[in-house]
Amino acid sequence: MTQNLRIAVQKSGRLSEDSLNLFKECGIKFDNGAGKLKATSSNFPAEFLFLRDDDIPGYVEDGVADIGIVGQNVHVESNKNVSEVKLLGFSKCRLSIAIPRSDVYNGIEDLQGKDIATSYPIILGNYLKDNGVTSHIHEISGSVEIAPSIGLAHAVCDIVSSGGTLLSNGLKEVEVIFRSEAIMIGCPTMSAEKQDILNQILFRIDAVQRAKN
Ligand code: PRT
Ligand code: ZN
Structure with missing residues (x-):
């Protein structure tokens, strides 16, 4: 059975809309209806956790989430052992x-x-x-x-x-x-299978960004 990549995004706030759009523009479908705390994609091996931004670095360090999106301010202040996957250019x-x-x-x-x-x-x-x-x-x-x-x-x-x-x-x-700008952070001990899923997402993000420029 394939595992889903678990993605932590801010539930509601200045990062939420751009974070969700990033994945939607990559063709990843999911339902983020009001009040939802979790959603599984219908067409991609990923599930989303909707959290307070301050909690995201800790969840990613612990591997409860595999990746997450936060401001660099929150990432640096949290001082957690996570990897810096990609700068995203929004919420500056x-x-x-x-x-x-x-x-x-x-x-x-x-x-x-x-x-x-x-x-x-x-x-x-x-x-x-x-x-x-x-x-x-x-x-x-x-x-x-x-x-x-x-x-x-x-x-x-x-x-x-x-x-x-x-x-x-x-x-x-x-x-x-x-x-500061938004950054994707990742769990340093992600399985190879999850790393493959993440690589597919990063490939799609690059393609979307290239198409915009
Ligand atoms: O509820 P949760 O804990 O998830 O959200 P939050 O209230 O902690 O964060 P949120 O949604 O306000 O911000 C999320 C991230 O957006 C921050 O960590 C920053 O990386 C980024 N960001 C971008 C900002 C701002 N712009 C911003 N303007 N975060 C906060 N502000 C505040 C600022 O402190 C000021 O008090 O907004 C106020 C208005 O700013 P001015 O200068 O435009 O007046
Ligand atoms: Zn916060």
Whole structure:
């Protein structure tokens, strides 16, 4: 009996639509009706798991899913033992440090000893270390941008796309510390049979991308 390749994609959010389209454009049919947590393709040896993006790297590392699609920000921050299969070019954004608009900023050394709120303590910690700066990192899981206005931190480090959210919270972007796009990650211990199925998908993705360019 052939095994299905298990593919983890974000259930609902900024990665979902483009992730699903990637496989649909490859001719892989499946039903992702609202509320579904799992779907099996009707014409290809694959099944889909619909998950929170933060859970995907762990599932792929454990082999519960064979491949998954997440932002590079989530992949790097998760620090899981997965392989980087392919960059996908969508959901582009950056991880930036921002401070109150009226604060003066001369350079990264201005953050020495300051409090920075973020959901990305690992990426931020590495960046500060590389730049010889020691700050206090406060890990918070959401609404990071309000931290300075409520006195929780001097600065924030968060995902930016248009910059509108920073602006509406009275903040200005002072350092871009990481650039991100969607990435396909894979389980390093995949069976040869599953690797074959993955290779078929990668071949189809390349063909679709070539046809678009
Ligand atoms: O529910 P689940 O945990 O699965 O989803 P999530 O809420 O954690 O993630 P989601 O769907 O918001 O984002 C998924 C991925 O999309 C992120 O991990 C990034 O790789 C990527 N991405 C691209 C973004 C953005 N653009 C983005 N703008 N992720 C978040 N944002 C946030 C940003 O933090 C800001 O608060 O959107 C807000 C608006 O951004 P501006 O700059 O356009 O105003
Ligand atoms: Zn998430």
